[in-house]
Amino acid sequence: MERWKTIIEPFRIHSVEPIRLTSVEERERALEAAGWNLFNLHSADVIVDLLTDSGTGSMSSEQWAGIQRGDESYAGSPSWFRFLAAVQHLFPFRHVIPTHQGRAAEKILFSVIAGPGKAIPNNTHFDTTRANVEFTGAEAVDLVIAEGREPATIHPFKGNMDLDALDAFIRERGAASVPAVFVTVTNNSGGGQPVSLENLRGVRAICDRHGLPLFLDACRFAENAWFIHEREAGYSRIAIPEIVREMASLADGMTMSAKKDGLANIGGWLAVDDDGLAERCRNLLILTEGFPTYGGLAGRDLEAIAQGLSEVVQEDYLHYRIRSTAYLGEALDRAGVPVVKPIGGHAVYIDARSLLPHIPPLAYPGQALVVALYREGGIRGCEIGTVMFGRHPDGSETSAAMDLVRLAIPRRTYTQSHIDYVIEVVRWVAERAGDLRGLRMTEEPPQLRHFTARFQPL
Ligand code: F0G
Numbered sequence: 001m002e003r004w005k006t007i008i009e010p011f012r013i014h015s016v017e018p019i020r021l022t023s024v025e026e027r028e029r030a031l032e033a034a035g036w037n038l039f040n041l042h043s044a045d046v047i048v049d050l051l052t053d054s055g056t057g058s059m060s061s062e063q064w065a066g067i068q069r070g071d072e073s074y075a076g077s078p079s080w081f082r083f084l085a086a087v088q089h090l091f092p093f094r095h096v097i098p099t100h101q102g103r104a105a106e107k108i109l110f111s112v113i114a115g116p117g118k119a120i121p122n123n124t125h126f127d128t129t130r131a132n133v134e135f136t137g138a139e140a141v142d143l144v145i146a147e148g149r150e151p152a153t154i155h156p157f158k159g160n161m162d163l164d165a166l167d168a169f170i171r172e173r174g175a176a177s178v179p180a181v182f183v184t185v186t187n188n189s190g191g192g193q194p195v196s197l198e199n200l201r202g203v204r205a206i207c208d209r210h211g212l213p214l215f216l217d218a219c220r221f222a223e224n225a226w227f228i229h230e231r232e233a234g235y236s237r238i239a240i241p242e243i244v245r246e247m248a249s250l251a252d253g254m255t256m257s258a259k260k261d262g263l264a265n266i267g268g269w270l271a272v273d274d275d276g277l278a279e280r281c282r283n284l285l286i287l288t289e290g291f292p293t294y295g296g297l298a299g300r301d302l303e304a305i306a307q308g309l310s311e312v313v314q315e316d317y318l319h320y321r322i323r324s325t326a327y328l329g330e331a332l333d334r335a336g337v338p339v340v341k342p343i344g345g346h347a348v349y350i351d352a353r354s355l356l357p358h359i360p361p362l363a364y365p366g367q368a369l370v371v372a373l374y375r376e377g378g379i380r381g382c383e384i385g386t387v388m389f390g391r392h393p394d395g396s397e398t399s400a401a402m403d404l405v406r407l408a409i410p411r412r413t414y415t416q417s418h419i420d421y422v423i424e425v426v427r428w429v430a431e432r433a434g435d436l437r438g439l440r441m442t443e444e445p446p447q448l449r450h451f452t453a454r455f456q457p458l
Helices: 024-033 061-069 078-090 102-113 127-135 163-173 197-210 221-231 240-249 275-288 299-312 315-334 365-377 416-431
Strands: 095-099 119-122 139-142 181-184 214-217 253-257 268-272 347-351 382-384 404-408 439-443 454-457
Touching: 024 365, 061 299, 078 095, 078 240, 078 299, 095 102, 095 275, 102 127, 102 214, 102 253, 102 268, 102 275, 119 163, 127 139, 163 197, 181 197, 197 214, 197 240, 221 240, 221 315, 268 275, 299 315, 315 347, 315 416, 365 382, 365 404, 365 416, 365 439, 365 454
Parallel strands: 119 139, 119 181, 181 214, 214 253
Antiparallel strands: 095 268, 253 268, 347 404, 382 404, 439 454
16 A cells, blocks of 8 residues: 555445535625525535534444444444443443433533533633533633644644643642643544643643543544554554554543444443543433433444444544545645645644735634635634634623634545535635635624524625
């Protein structure tokens, strides 16, 4: 394999979904009807959908076979035991609690361990994780290393936790008010950036010193393990499942969305070692999700996830996955489009604020860029900037730390020619960046405004 430079998709296409090719005029009408918010579009009007990598991937023929095998017994189904074995093969925690997706696992865990006066440190909380922490009255604190906040700074493990800041934070608050420390692998909100095993060991040592449990938000664990395999000294010959088990061995539990590295369209789980904690979580699970051997899932979903977990750690898949994301990012970088570097695992993040310096943050440069990419090429990306984070609980509005546009790559879904098309469209828009105008928000809900806000171009 080493002889060839071309990285092919390590699969053949077995069933296809047609894409309807729309015109600029049609897309302008769709934008107007959507109030210039791409969350309001009909996905049938999108040509290449890079809104999220969550639940949007393709399943393999073996996963579809598993769907057929799914056993829908209420309790103790063989599909549950296959799921349990697949999870514990990679993450040998004593208790595995299935949920309908990642945020349900977060909701259950934080309902049990967090609450007013408590604080949860993380490298960077994903939005739902932060929201679930805050919903209990606790505080969500982001302590990623300084390089993780600088789009252009190159660092092999930009998702690492700032160990000194973590130690200082726990000392200042007192270990009694920190119910757990979280590490998100890879660090989605920071650009899909990995965390090294060395850093995880450092976090573990701090947790041990203070007697605190460590949890992984492991949504993109396989992509993180691949970066360790490629970049961390001593791991180039270690198999991916072993690296994953080493990550797990440093933690006391995990939350997971199987919609990412479970290679499934739905699902998740919470896993813990502590018997008492597991019992309290299971009691809540029964209230909100379902019986402990299916959680919020059908037997067939458990099968799809079990099979997905065996496919996601295959080296051919991960090599293709990480290289093909980098292929998009590196092409944009070569074309002079400012992107977060190095390129992360699941997405390319364009720095819209630096591409559109003439649009002030409060005229939403990220939104201007996602609208232009859709108008010109039917590409749907996601604004991660002032639209998403600019409004505060006290009613004020300020610019977010960065105005980024995320192009998230669904797993095993688009081919290189789709990505070449995306590169061509982004370059075309970037060459005419000076022509883009900002937007004004005309309607906004009180919380999570980015999902339903409406805009008018300025
Ligand atoms: N943690 C991380 C790091 C995530 O990226 C997500 C979801 C979740 C937790 C929640 O999982 O969606 O199954 O409830 N991220 C998606 C995204 C939505 O687009 O990045 P979920």
